[in-house]
Amino acid sequence: MKARLDCIPCILRQVLRASQYSHLPPEIQEKILRESMNALLKEEWSKTPPELAHIAHKIARKYARGDPYKEVKKKSNDEALSLYPKLKKIVDESDDPLRTAIRIAIAGNIIDFGALEEYNIEKTVNEVLHKKFAYDDYPLFKKILKNAKSILYFADNAGEIVFDKLLIEKIKEIKDYKITLVVKAGPIINDATLEDVKYIGLDKLINDIRYISNGEIGYERNSPEVKSWIKEHDLTISKGQGNYEGLSEFQGIFYMLMVKCPVIAEDINANVGDIILLYR
């Protein structure tokens, strides 16, 4: 999807937050914000929101000399790992473990330092376990999953990938699917990278890994390469808003996400706070 005008102030807020997470002095923070504004002014705003966000976050990383969200991401992974045994028990003891694992993977999507400033993961899990889906393509998901051999899984954020791990485990209990995980090629906000995948032990469950762009390295989501990855697999799962924004021009994807901003809400025809399992 194309960025809306609302995305511009939001990206600037995000990049300022990134510079604050880096504990950079205020004058450098101002420099990052001003450079980001100048850089965005030079762009056409018909790109996807992640493509525009990349431009600003690249500037923040230049000054931060590294990943502003390193600490935040470790904390998210650790918090999610500490919840893992309890969540696994909830999944295993539920009437429909696959569906419950999907709900929990969607609840994990609340760990998003791009769209949100604060969240409470345990509270969100409890809510999402009983929440009505705004779109519920679960029957179709089960049907396609049944006949599939290979799955392409676009992960979203650090921390959240612990919840994805739970879902992938549940899927692999059904059949030994060939799982290809997609993460960011380098740091951007709190998005998961290979480092996070290894940290939480998800690398042991997957057969292949691919990398999408953080604005510096990797393929853009709406590139011919990524399109070919989707064609290569029998089933594609896309987690979160950023992947939805970047992949929405392709067909045949199961989107699992929590609606966290009015721009996505309008595009997807749902409300902020809704949970989505949508095939498109």
Added chain:
Amino acid sequence: MKARLDCIPCILRQVLRASQYSHLPPEIQEKILRESMNALLKEEWSKTPPELAHIAHKIARKYARGDPYKEVKKKSNDEALSLYPKLKKIVDESDDPLRTAIRIAIAGNIIDFGALEEYNIEKTVNEVLHKKFAYDDYPLFKKILKNAKSILYFADNAGEIVFDKLLIEKIKEIKDYKITLVVKAGPIINDATLEDVKYIGLDKLINDIRYISNGEIGYERNSPEVKSWIKEHDLTISKGQGNYEGLSEFQGIFYMLMVKCPVIAEDINANVGDIILLYR
């Protein structure tokens, strides 16, 4: 107070919202946003938040050819007027009508299309009636009020001024104070102007009216003229965040407001959602 970096994306969000309220076509909205970004980049960011906001909102008004918030303001005034009899009853039947009227005037400060996107006025009134003040200089307020003859009252938003009217009535029941009301000289966001004052009948209660800047006409809050107005009166009441931001370099003001953004929360040493009756 000086603007924080957080104010910049927030002002851009505000001005975009203003252009959306004007029902301007998307390409004009983009023009407004881009011009606002360019204009803010040309500024030093050590001005007050309202001064920076004026720059952007002036651009929105240029394209809107009028007040983007005209409808919104009328709706807020009408909604507040419809609540007036009920609120007056609550005030009159309370143990301390003056204090209750202050609470209600602060609750009315939720009607703010600058800081917030949504609000529920009745819910807010019910909460604020029982909420603990983060700063509570009520004893000092009563003491200074007792000996005062003249009051300078900086109003904030349309709709909210109906709640101010209730407080001003309660104050005038004590003694026939000379009341000078301060409103915006022209439209900016949903801030109250003379038109609103007349619409809700507040003009009949006041003895004098002064005008502060909307970025085009009127005095800036931190100007020598406004300082002299404060000196001229025995007691000064300042409603809302914008007035706090613009007046905070002066002494001897009672601030009545609801904390609605993290920048104010930090500056005032309180939390978002707090209610404040602060003498400074």
